[in-house]
Amino acid sequence: MKTRWFSGNRVDLLENGEAFFPAVFDAIRHARREVILETFIVFEDKVGQELHEVLLAAARRGVQVDVLVDGFGSADLSPAYVQSLTAVGVRVRTFDPAVRVLGFRFNVLRRMHRKIVVIDGERAFVGGINYSADHLADFGPQAKQDYSVELVGPIVGEIHRFVRTAIHDPVGDVINAGHGLRAAWGRWHPHGPQQSAERAAVNAGSADALFVRRDNLHHRNDIERYYCIAVRRARKQVLIANAYFFPGYRLLRELRRAAGRGVEVKLVLQGEPDVPIARTAASTLYDYLHGGGVKIYEYCERPLHGKVAVIDDEWSTVGSSNLDPLSLSLNLEANVVLRDKPFAQHLRTRLEHLIERSCKQIEVPAHKGWVWWAQVRGFVVFHFLRRFPVWASHLPAHAPKLELLAQPHAHSPARPHAHATGSSHAR
Template sequence: MKTPWYRGNRVDLLENGEAFFPAVFDAIRHAQREVILETFIVFEDKVGRELHEVLLGAARRGVQIDMLVDGFGSADLTPDYIHSLTAAGVRVRTFDPAVRVLGMRFNVLRRMHRKIVVVDGERAFVGGINYSADHLADFGPQAKQDYAVELVGPIVGEIHRFARSAIHGPTEGGAPHHHGLRAAWGRWRLQGGAGRGPASTVPAGGADALFVRRDNLQHRNDIERYYRIAIRRARKQVLIANAYFFPGYRLLHELRRAAKRGVEVKLILQGEPDVPIARTAASTLYDYLHGGGVKIYEYCERPLHGKVAVIDDEWSTVGSSNLDPLSLSLNLEANVVLRDKPFARHLRSRLDHLIEHSCRQVEVPAKQSVAWWAQLRGFVVFHFLRRFPVWAARLPTHAPKLELLAPAEAQPQAAGGTHGR
């Protein structure tokens, strides 16, 4: 299915929570009709509490609020947090919740990993930043480095239509339907309906924009495909910053091909990861990438959480999708792809700043110093990645459950603790 480009958009880069949270919260405070917010994580820290406050304020003045959180990433929200929102009229939904077993969460696959906000159908935010204090520098050494964009213009209409369809799932208003994943997701896609206000179609800037998502039906590899096309067309430079880097064979192959034809290919990956296995997995690819002339930098100031790229100072992408098996083959993701030279140059300058001030370059090892077991490991990883998309398609699937939480007065009395929902 071909995804349309929208011309005439304004796009602003929002780096880290210091830029992202004030912009989103201000937009919600000034909302007139509707706010749609979906995210993987909301924590009840100072950021989650401020989000709670601005949503309550908007709902109490009559703005329609729809909030979608993931049942794995936001599993620890307390009943008080949720019930006060629903009592004010906020429609809170949980994507694919699951009961804990011995305190453990096992619903780890096929998560709703998108981070999208649409306000009045006129302003949209897309990126990788969750609603948690660890996206602020004052969190300390574990504060995350991340990116999002604020969009105004015709692309917002496309994001608005998608977001409205995503908040209406197959299980709302009754028991789940059991007619298979494809039928359930088909109903979900068609149940969105019209918004409460017209989506923006007035040109606001000079950027061409594309809204690209990944799902488990019609858009299984759209995000990866746009990456590969852009890398294949690169003539001067490819610069990718990605937190969890373990992509498929075809994307790795395109990176090596670009470097071998003279394109400067640079990767910014995690040097101080929040999930140590992420760096371990990525490092198994270093020899293969170095062999093709790809330059690798590890960001060492704090955990990298960004998912961005710039190619030839013309093409760029910002979103929620990592370049790893979970994002590329299992999770629900959303990116924007942009053709805008001023924005691309600005994003590249921010990434160059990271390389210059906060990264170490991973040196190319001498061939004779590479141990036999490392060569064997590289061989196994390489062929695993070649076959992973086929294996991923065989992993367990089910019709996703979207649970609309009832207002506080309609809920049974909670017994206490953070597990009641």
């Protein structure tokens, strides 16, 4: 699938679970033909239970429902949770499942990290929010700050084609996949409704949209490349909010160059991280970024989980991809890139509000006692980042499999037309 721009889209920002979950669950409740949902995490808390209820109801009224979860992120889903879905015809697949060894999960690398929902080929959601209660403010101090978008318009047809292919024949996402593996998996024979771009092709708004993904075969660096291009073209402001910030050397260099030519470059990073090493890793870059004129803010109200950016008055992106080695070199990710002034201005306003209300600016130290150590550390970090994509290709790898967790009943009363695909072919 080639990456291309689509005009005439409507895009709405969904900030945190308070906006995201009601929008997605309402869309599933009103689905008429098809629901495709893929996510890194589903927990069996109050959010996961509500998701379970709306998927069950959709399947019972004859909607074709496909769910793809990650074998690491959603490893603890109970058999009862899954089997109750498959009993009414929901096809639940897991990406690269693995059994625990001495209580530990070792399938941590090369995860299916995307968060996408497509309803009837007409409406799509893309972002970074998982299905768990820690995306709601009432979770407490560890509730995550995050973002997603709801899309209507021609871009939905592109996203729809992608997710339909991914749930049946995800060979393009496989590490070291050869063309011979396609025969082992089998050709894609779509089941159910064939609607895609046709229904979504009507102009719905003013946004130009681009669906960008990262996989381990054909699109290894697409998301990072679009970030670099946008920063390189920036003339006034770059504002990036990203939870896990440890990007490649090329993006770091572009950020410094932008600041050097007078662009205001602001980074919003974690100050209260859910994974402490994330802040530690990012902080090793502060001296280098400060030296180029980049302004750094740490969000301190709760853990930051967002992966968004706004550049100048028009360009923006929202998605699942962090700016760290896992997302940029190993995981399967998806972002939407947008050219739309109203949306960019709204997202910038929300991020500036975050900076003013809940962030502290990291100041350049007036006196640093260990200047030589900072220089040595910077040298090591930057050369590590420069070569990381090459090193990542040599990390332990295998051909991940997509497994149908339980076979839907071929003649379920609620779904007499349901069919099942193969269950556990290695890719």
